[in-house]
Amino acid sequence: MPALGLGTWLADPGKVHQAARHALEAGYLHIDCAAIYGNEEEVGQGIAEAIEAGDITRDELFVTSKLWNDSHKPEHVRPAIEKTLDDLGLEQLDLYLIHWPIAFRHGVEFPQSREDYLTLEEAPLEETWKAMMELKEAGLTKHIGVSNMGPERLQALAEVGEMPAVVQVECHPHLQQRELLDFCNEHDILLTAYSPLGSPGRQHKAGDEPPLLDHPTITSIADELDATSAQVLIAWAMARDTVVIPKSTNPGRIEENFGALDVELTDEHMAEIAKLDKGYRYLDGEFFADEKSPYEASKIWV
Numbered sequence: 474m475p476a477l478g479l480g481t482w483l484a485d486p487g488k489v490h491q492a493a494r495h496a497l498e499a500g501y502l503h504i505d506c507a508a509i510y511g512n513e514e515e516v517g518q519g520i521a522e523a524i525e526a527g528d529i530t531r532d533e534l535f536v537t538s539k540l541w542n543d544s545h546k547p548e549h550v551r552p553a554i555e556k557t558l559d560d561l562g563l564e565q566l567d568l569y570l571i572h573w574p575i576a577f578r579h580g581v582e583f584p585q586s587r588e589d590y591l592t593l594e595e596a597p598l599e600e601t602w603k604a605m606m607e608l609k610e611a612g613l614t615k616h617i618g619v620s621n622m623g624p625e626r627l628q629a630l631a632e633v634g635e636m637p638a639v640v641q642v643e644c645h646p647h648l649q650q651r652e653l654l655d656f657c658n659e660h661d662i663l664l665t666a667y668s669p670l671g672s673p674g675r676q677h678k679a680g681d682e683p684p685l686l687d688h689p690t691i692t693s694i695a696d697e698l699d700a701t702s703a704q705v706l707i708a709w710a711m712a713r714d715t716v717v718i719p720k721s722t723n724p725g726r727i728e729e730n731f732g733a734l735d736v737e738l739t740d741e742h743m744a745e746i747a748k749l750d751k752g753y754r755y756l757d758g759e760f761f762a763d764e765k766s767p768y769e770a771s772k773i774w775v
């Protein structure tokens with residue numbers, strides 16, 4: 474799996490087509506998508522044009538997508554991947570993830586009331602996982618994995634079949650995910666780090682915290698290496714052997730982020746950044762764990 478990919482959340486459909494096209498021209502080999510991002514058709518156009526132009530072949534490219542929370546019932550899993558494949562214009566995904574360990578009634582994008590949710594007893598993750606394994610057997614995706622889950626859930630899924638190949642979670646210097654990363658290393662699972670730049674669009678979640686991109690430890694390492702803060706954050710993720718998927722629709726920043734592949738951090742830099750861990754989430758589960766939800770935010774990532 475290529476260590477650096479392009480994120481596409483909040484990548485406006487009007488911009489993401491060119492962003493995907495530009496990223497593949499610039500050398501990216503990996504795109505992170507999801508049905509809920511509402512832009513897979515446009516990402517697919519960018520991919521098709523890049524292949525057509527000879528910038529990349531389908532075999533060189535790694536495409537991930539995610540099963541949304543309203544399609545956890547086994548009978549909804551295959552139609553969901555088929556819609557994603559159709560939108561992306563692909564015959565097979567490289568990786569398909571269960572997006573959250575949370576289920577909604579079919580057709581609900583974002584719940585408005587308690588009735589829009591299904592509990593984990595009503596839609597057990599293990600049943601969804603068995604349906605994901607069938608997608609792999611049917612050749613609709615090469616690999617399967619999960620997102621927003623921790624060791625307890627990974628282990629429970631392994632017990633009904635195979636261990637997820639990948640777990641995608643929020644991960645950056647303020648949320649270093651050491652326990653999960655140790656578990657992944659022990660079980661041969663790849664960890665993909667989302668919101669690696671501290672999801673600047675969600676800075677309002679951080680109160681008075683300075684943006685991660687402006688943290689003095691990060692900016693001083695960037696100055697020393699003649700790199701940018703974003704490049705240091707991306708290089709840090711890759712130096713830990715995690716996969717990293719910064720989002721941008723800006724051509725200059727897409728290239729800047731790709732330049733992180735040439736940034737090498739020293740052991741001293743890694744030790745300095747290690748001190749920034751504070752278990753801080755920009756995606757705190759508020760989407761699905763408010764007063765109307767049967768889910769508790771603290772139990773999402775177990």
Ligand SMILES: NC(=O)C1=CN([C@@H]2O[C@H](COP(=O)(O)OP(=O)(O)OC[C@H]3O[C@@H](n4cnc5c(N)ncnc54)[C@H](OP(=O)(O)O)[C@@H]3O)[C@@H](O)[C@H]2O)C=CC1
Pocket residue numbers: 479480481482483505506572620621641642666667668669670671672673674686701703704718719720721722723726727729730756
């Ligand atoms: N599995 C899950 O539940 C989740 C998965 N994800 C995935 O991870 C990806 C990345 O996470 P995301 O939360 O989007 O946040 P990121 O940490 O990747 O930050 C993206 C933001 O940073 C800006 N940005 C990008 N590059 C730079 C740069 N070099 N300098 C300054 N600003 C920059 C972007 O703006 P601009 O576009 O204008 O450059 C955008 O506003 C998502 O797009 C999605 O694919 C994210 C959240 C949850």
Ligand SMILES: O=C1CO[C@H](CO)[C@@H](O)[C@@H]1O
Pocket residue numbers: 482507509756760
């Ligand atoms: O990947 C993600 C970003 O978008 C979604 C909401 O629109 C989140 O739920 C999810 O974690």
